Amino acid sequence: MLLIDAHLDLAMNALQGNRDLTRSVYTIRTTEQKSAGKGQGHGTVAFPEMRQGRIALSFATAIARSSGRPAPHIDYDHPAQAFAMAQGHLAYYRALEEMGVARIITHRSQLDDHWNAWAVWEVNGGEEPPLGFVLSMEGADPILSPDQVEAWRDAGLRAIGLAHYGPCRYAGGTGTELGLSELGPALLQEMERVGILLDLTHLTDQAFWQALDIYSGPVLASHNNCRAIVPHQRQFSDEQLLAIIERGGVIGMALDVWMVSVDWKGDQRWNQDILLEDIIPHIDHICELAGSARNVAIGTDLDGGFGREQSPADLDTIADLQRIPALLRARHYTDEDIAAICHNNWLRLLRGALDE
Secondary structure (H helix, E strand, O other): OOEEEEEEOHHHHHHOOOOOOOOOHHHHHHHOOOOOOOOOOOOOOOHHHHHHOOEEEEEEEEOOEOOOOOEOOOEOOOHHHHHHHHHHHHHHHHHHHHOOOEEEOOEHHHHHHHHHHHHHHHHHOOOOOOEEEEEEEEOOOOOOOHHHHHHHHHOOEEEEEOOOEOEOOOEEOEOOOOOEOOOHHHHHHHHHHHOOEEEOOOOOHHHHHHHHHHOOOOEEEOOOOEOOOOOOOOOEOHHHHHHHHHOOOEEEEOOOHHHHOOOOOOOOOOOOOOOHHHHHHHHHHHHHHHOOOOOEEEOOOOOOOOOHHHOOOOOOOHHHHHHHHHHHHHOOOOHHHHHHHHHHHHHHHHHHHOEO
C-alpha cells in the first residue's frame, strides 16, 4: 500500500548529519560505524528504503532553532544563522528535484499528478516516479519576522510548526510553559493570509489554545501521540485531540519509542520491549475520540535525532512501515479505514489546503 509520512527530517540528516540519503541505509550505517553521535551508525531512513516502503509522499522538514539555548547543529546563537540553515534545507530539496530524485508538491494539481503516477507505477511498473515532498518547517525560528512568511511560501513551504524544544522565538515549545511570544500572533495571521498549514506539534498547552484562537485555517499535528496513553507534555490531551478533530485536522503517529509506550526505560541501548504494534492503541484512541478513522495517520519522525536504538524493536528501516496495514487489519480495521490511515487522510487535508 502507498504510504504518506508527515514528518521526516531529511535535510537535517543530509546536511547537519552529512548523510548521503541517495545511498542505502545499510551503506550509511557502515560509513558511520565509528561515529559517536546519537543515532550515528543506526539510521533507518534513506531514499532507497523509502521507495521500498512505498513512501510515495512525505512532509520533508526544514529545522533550525534559535531559542537562546545554543546546541551544536540544531540551535544557533542568532536567528540569521537559523535562517541560513533552513534556507540550506530548502536548497537541498531543490537540488534533489533538479536531479530527478524528488518532486516538491506545492499545488493540488501537482499532488494529484504525483499520486496518480505512483498508483500507476504500483500496478504497471516501469520507470520509478520521484519521491514526493511537501516542505514543512519544524519550529519557526528561521523566519526572521512575520513579514517573511510570504517569501517562505514562495520558496515552497506549505506547513509551519511554531515551536520545537525550548523557548522558541514565536511560541513556547516542549519543556516550557510559555504561550505565544509577542511575534506569534502576527506570524499566525500571515500564515493564514497566504495559506500555510499550521502544525500544532511541540506547542505547549498554553500556546496550543492561543494559536487555535488566532488561526482559523487548516491544522495538523504531524508527529504527535496521545497523552492518555503516554502521560507527557509532548503528547496531546484528549481535549486537544478533539479540538484538532473538530477542525478537520489530522494527527500523525510518531515512532520515537518513548512517545509510544510507558515501557521505554531510556537506558537500553537496544529496546526490545516496544514494537510497531504498540502504536495501534494510539490509533485506536484517536479513532474512538473521532468516531471514525478520518483524523489519524502516520508521521513517524524516524531519524529525528535518533536511530534504531530509539525506534520500535521490529523496525529495521522505514521500509518496515509496510507492516502497518497488516497490523491494522489484525485489529479489524476495514480496508477503507486502513487506506485512510496510510494515505487518504493526509491527501484529503492537503487537497483542501493547497491552491489549485
